[in-house]
Amino acid sequence: MFQDFTVTARPEQGPPRLAALRKTISEQGLDAFLVPRADAYQGEYVSDRDARLQWLTGFTGSAGICVVTAERAAVFADGRYTLQARAQCADDFEIVDFPAERPGPWLADILPESSVVGLDPWLHTRAEVEALERALAPRNIALRPVDNPVDAIWDDQPGPPLGAVSAYPDDLAGATRAEKCARIAKDLRDAGQDWAVLSLPDSIAWLLNIRGSDIPRIPVAHGFALVEAAGGAVRLFMAHEKLRDVEMDGVDVLPPDGLVAALAALDGVVRVDRDSAPHAVGLALENAGSRVDWAPDPCMLPKACKSAAEIAATTEAHLRDGAAMCAFLAWLEGRLDGVTQGETLTEIDVATALEGFRRATNALRDISFDTIAGTGPNGSITHYRVNTESNRAVATGDLLLVDSGGQYVDGTTDITRTVAVGPPDAEQVAAFTRVLKGMIAVSRARWPQGLAGRDLDALARAPLWMAGQDYGHGTGHGVGVYLSVHEGPQRLSRMSEEPLRPGMILSNEPGYYRAGAWGIRIENLVVVRPAPPIDGGDPGRDMLDFDTLTWVPIDRRLIDADALSPGERAWIDDYHAGVYERLAQRVEPGVADWLRTATAPL
Template sequence: MFQTFDVTARPEQGPPRLAALRAEMARHGLDGFMVPRADAHQGEYVAERDARLAWLTGFTGSAGFCAALREVAGVFIDGRYRTQVKAQVADVYSPVPWPDRQLPGWLKEHLPQGGKVGFDPWLHTISEVERWGKALADTGIEMVRTPNLVDAIWADQPPPPAAPIKAHPLEFAGESSADKIARLARGLTTAGQTSAVLTQPDSIMWLLNIRGSDIARNPLALGFAILHANGRVDLFMGRDRLVDLADHLGADVAVFDTNEFGAALQPLSGWVRLDPATAPQAVADALEGRWVAGDDPCALPKARKNDAEIEGAAQAHLRDGAAMVELLAWLDAQPAGNLTEIDVVTRLELCRRRDNALQDISFDTISGTGPNGAIMHYRVTEETDARLEEGHLLVLDSGGQYLDGTTDITRTVAIGAPGSEECAAFTRVLKGMIAMSMLHWPAGLAGRDIECIGRAPLWAAGQDFNHGLGHGVGAYLSVHEGPQRLSRASTIPLEQGMILSNEPGYYREGAFGIRIENLLVVQPLGDLPGADPERSFLQWQTLTFVPIDRRLIVVEMLSADERAWLNAYHAEVREKIGPRVGKDAKLWLDAAAAPL
C-alpha cells in the first residue's frame, strides 16, 4: 500500500518555497539552481520523495523543469502542458515554451557574465550536461555540481519507497532472467566492454523478471544494477527487499543496498558502458573516464516483445475491452448533466477491478469534458470536477496494469447531440487513426518516417496536435516505454514485436478535446499479391477492441476503404468482446458497433 503525502505546492505556497530556495542559493554562492521533474532514473513518473518540481512550483506534468534564478524563475514546459501550467503555478514563476526556448539561451538572457547555476549531478544526464557545456562555452556562465538544494529546504520530504519486490512469472515473461543475462553479456563481450551500468528501473525489472511498486501505477522498484560481461549482475535495491527472491535471482545475481552503488563504481575496470541519454552525470563522474557511450543494452530487447508477451497483451486487452464496454454502456444510459468526471473515473476503475489479474490502473485516468478535454494530460480534482453537459465531448484516456500485459486506450464520447465542428474534427482524427492502422511500410523505417500518416487528415484542414502520434508500451511495465515512438524525433527503426499506441487528437483550448487511441503491435506483412519478394514489409496488428463513437462520425468524410476498415474493426469488437460482457452491455455493444 502506498502512503500518500501532500507533495504538490498550492499557489500560495509557491512564493515562500521559492524564497527559501533562493536563500539556499545565496548560501552556496549561486545565481541559480536547476529543479528537474526527473529523478536519478530519468523515468516519466517519480516517487513522492523525488517530486521536487511539483513541491516547489505546483506543476505536476510528466516533463519539464524549473530554472530558479535570483530575479526570475522559469518553468520550462512542452506543448502538452502549456494550458495546464497556467492553472498550477503561482505568478512568481514564468512559463517558458520548451523546447522552442532552450535553457542555455534563456540563461544567457537572464544571467550576467560569470553567473553560476547549481545542479544535482544525480538528476541530470550525461548528454544534458554535455549540451549545456557546449552551448554555454565562452559565455562565462558556469554550471556547478552541488548537493540538492531543494532537499535542504524540504523539511517534510517523504522517505524513499521501500515496497516489496516480487518475481514476475516465466509464463508471462516468456524468457528466463538467466537467459536474458547470458544473451546481453555476450553482447558486451562482442563490443569489448567489461560491464554496463543500468540506471532505468524498467530495464532492471525486465532483465531480472521482477516487479515492484515504488512508483504509483508502474510495477517498478527503484535501484541500479551493473551487468558484467562474465554473466554476473550486481543489483542495488536493498537487501531486505530482496531476501525472499534469492532462488529466483540465482547465484549469479549479487544483492546490495542502494547506498552502496556509488562505491561499487570505483573498482570497475575496462570499458564500462553508459547510456548518456539516461545515465546520471554523477555516474560518469565516479568512473573518471573509464566509460564508453552506448545504448542501454536492455532497451531494444525489452521493446521487442516475445510470443508470450504479445499473447499476454492480447488477452489483457480483451478483458480490458470488456471493462471499457461495460463502462461505456453504463455511461450512455445516464442523462446529460447527471454525472461528473470523477463519477466516470470511479465507475471505470470499478469495472476494471472485477478482473483478478488487475494489479493497478496504468496511469491516473484522464476524464475531461468540455474545456477540460482540451488539456491533453488533464487530471481531474475535486476543484476541477465538471459535469457532463449536453453537447459536450468527454475524453476518456485510461488503462490497466495486468499480470499479463499493460493497456492504454482513449475514447472520445459524445454527451447528447454533438456539434458539427466537433464531429468534423473527430472524423479527421479518426481518419488519421485508420490510416496508421492500415499502413504497410518497408522494414527499417523509424517512427519519424511514418507518423505524419496519422496527421495528414488534420493537416489538410490546417489543424494539428502538440503530442506525439504514439509511444511504446511495456509488458506489465511502464505504460510509456522507449526507445520506440511514433514521433518526429524518433530515429529507432520499428521492429517485429514492438507495441505502440496510435493516438491522433485535436484540441480547441477553452472548448473541447478529441483523442482516439488503440494499441498496436508490429508484425511481418503476410503474403500480398504483387508484393516485391526482395523487400521486407511490416504491418500493424490491433490489440485494442472497443467501439468508436459512431455519433461523432461524419460518414460522408470517410472513403470507402476507411468505412470498410471501421466496419471490419467493429465486427471484430462484437465478436471478441460480446461474449465477455453482461446482457445490457451486449445490447449496447451490438448497436454501438453496428456497421455504418
C-alpha cells in the same frame, strides 16, 4: 483516477521556501540552481521524496524545471501546463514557455559572466548537462555538481520508497533471467564493452524478471544494476527490504549507497546511456579513470521487441480490459442519456467509474496512468488531468474524451475513446471522421523493413492536413508488458528515427483539439509483425504491418460514413465485427446487447 497529491505545496508556501533556497545556494557559492521534476531514474512518475519541484513551487505537472537565481525564479513548462503552472505557483515564480525558451540560454542571458550554476548530478542526464554547457560556455558560466540544497531545507522530506518486489513469471516473459542476462552479456562483448550500467527501472525489471511498487502506475523498483559482459553476472544496488519476497538467484544484491564505489572500481570499457543515466554515474567513472562508452541502454531494444509469450499475454490482457471498457461505455451511455435530461455527471465521476469497472475484473494491479477524462473545453487540453478544482460537469453538446489504461500482470493497456453527449454537430463529426481516417490509415499500413516511426507519422495526419488541421503531439508511443505505458525507443513521431521491428507495441492515437471547445482522440494499441505476403509483391522484399491489440467500439454517431472510402468503411465494419466476436461472451448479457448495437455496420 484523478490527481491526489501527498506533498504539501500550496502557492503561499512557495515564497518562504524560495527564500530559504536562495539563502542556501548563496552559502554554497552558487549564482543559480536548477530544480527539475526528475529523480535519479528519469521516470515519468516520481516518488514523494523526489517531488522537489512540486514542494518548492506548487506546480504538479509531469514535466518542468525551476531555475532559481538571487533575483529571479522561473518555472519552465510546456504548452500542456502553462495555465496550470500559473494557477499553482505564487507570483514570485515566472512561468516560461518551454521549449520556446530553455533554461541554458535563459541563464546565459541574465547571469553575469563567470557565474556558477549548481545542479544535482543525480537528477540530470549527461545529455542534459552537455546541452546546458553548450549554452553557458560563451558567457564562461560554469556548472557545478552539488549536494541538493532543496533536501537541506525540506525538513519533512519523505524517505526513499521501499515498495515490495515480486517475481515476474518466466512463462509470461518468454525467457528466464539467466537467458536474458546471457543475451545482454553477449551483446556487450560483441560491442567491445566489459560492463553496462543500468539506471532505468523498467530495464532492470525486464532483465531480472521482477516487478516493483516504488511508484504509482508503473510496477518498477528503484535501483541501479551493473551487468558484466564476461559471464552475464549482475550486481543490483537496491534496498534488501524490497526483496524479501523474491528469490534473486544469480544476482549479487548490494546496498544502494555502494554504487559510486563500485563504479570507481570497474575495469575495462563501461557502457552508459547518455540520455537516461544520471550525470553522477559518468562523473564517478571518469573520476576513476574508467573508459566510458556512451551508448543506449542495452536492454532497451530487446525489451521493446516483445517475445511471442509477451504478445500472447498482452493480447489476453487487452481482451479483459476491452470487456471492462465495454461495461463502462454501456454504463456511460445510460448516464449521458440522463445528462441530456438534466442529471449531473462529472469528470471525476467518469474516472472513478471506469477504474471501478477495471477493478471488477479482479485482475487489475493499478491503472497505467492517471485517467484523462475531459469534457468540453477540458478535452481540448491534450494531457488534461482532472482534479477537484478543474472537475467539470458533462453537458449536452460536449465531446467527452476518456484516455485511460490498466496494469495487469499479463499486460499494460492504453486506450482513448471520444463520446458524443447528445447529438453531435457537423463540425464535430467532420473532425472526428478525419481523425478516424488517420487512425485507420496507420492500422492498415504496410511498409518495408527499416522504416521508422517518422515514416508512418504522416499517414495519420494527412486527412487533417487536407482540411488545414493538425495535432501537436506524436501519433504514438511505445508500450511495455506490465511495465511502463510510455516505453522507448519506438515511437510514431516525426522525430523518431528508430526502425520499427517485429514485436514492438505502439499506440496509434491521432487527435484534433479545438481550443476552448472540445477535443477528439481515438487510440488503439498495435504490435508490429511480419506482413503476410500478397500477390504481386516483390519476391524477397520483407514487409511489416500492424496487428491490432485493442478491441473496443468507436462511437458510430461521430462517423460520417459518406466521407470514408470503401476500404476505410470496410475496415471499421470489420473492426467492429471483430470487437463483437471477441467480447460478446466476456460481458454481461445487458452489456452484450449494448455491444451488438455499438458494433453494427455503418
